[in-house]
Amino acid sequence: MSKSNSILIAVIVLVLGIGGFLFYKKIFTEDVLVPASFEKKTQQLVPVTTGKTTATTREKVYRQSIDIDARSFFFSPDVFLVKKGEKVTVRVHSYGGHAFAIDELNVNAKTPDGEVTTIEFTPEKEGAYRFYCPIPGHSDAGMTGVMIVE
Numbered sequence: 001m002s003k004s005n006s007i008l009i010a011v012i013v014l015v016l017g018i019g020g021f022l023f024y025k026k027i028f029t030e031d032v033l034v035p036a037s038f039e040k041k042t043q044q045l046v047p048v049t050t051g052k053t054t055a056t057t058r059e060k061v062y063r064q065s066i067d068i069d070a071r072s073f074f075f076s077p078d079v080f081l082v083k084k085g086e087k088v089t090v091r092v093h094s095y096g097g098h099a100f101a102i103d104e105l106n107v108n109a110k111t112p113d114g115e116v117t118t119i120e121f122t123p124e125k126e127g128a129y130r131f132y133c134p135i136p137g138h139s140d141a142g143m144t145g146v147m148i149v150e
């Protein structure tokens with residue numbers, strides 16, 4: 001085999017390898033494990049440096065008790081921060097028939113139209129928890145949010 005053929009084969013293998021890696025990365029990280037909307041909402045809580053205010057000087061607001069509107073088809077607010085090991089009380093004000101679920105915490109409550117539904121739970125582990133409306137089609141339409149536990 002000539003030297004130029006070896007180089008050509010090496011280039012082809014390299015291109016296929018990179019292409020395969022990018023394909024794998026797109027399939028398994030972007031589309032399946034981390035939906036873009038989830039990532040975007042999580043990023044809203046990452047402190048941004050603006051002028052002299054930095055992450056270390058900005059005060060964090062923990063919302064152990066929070067009112068959330070459930071509307072067609074979004075939650076407002078859709079990002080909030082709580083403390084690990086402390087009780088969280090979510091009062092969902094529902095405009096339309098919805099529900100509120102957090103799979104990791106076995107939370108799944110119907111939130112009937114026009115009512116305020118109080119949901120209590122205590123997250124014991126730090127992390128980002130996705131909350132959503134489990135009624136078919138609603139989370140795909142935008143009824144999702146993120147609770148950050150620290």
Ligand SMILES: [Cu+2]
Binds near residue numbers: 138
């Ligand atoms: Cu809903």
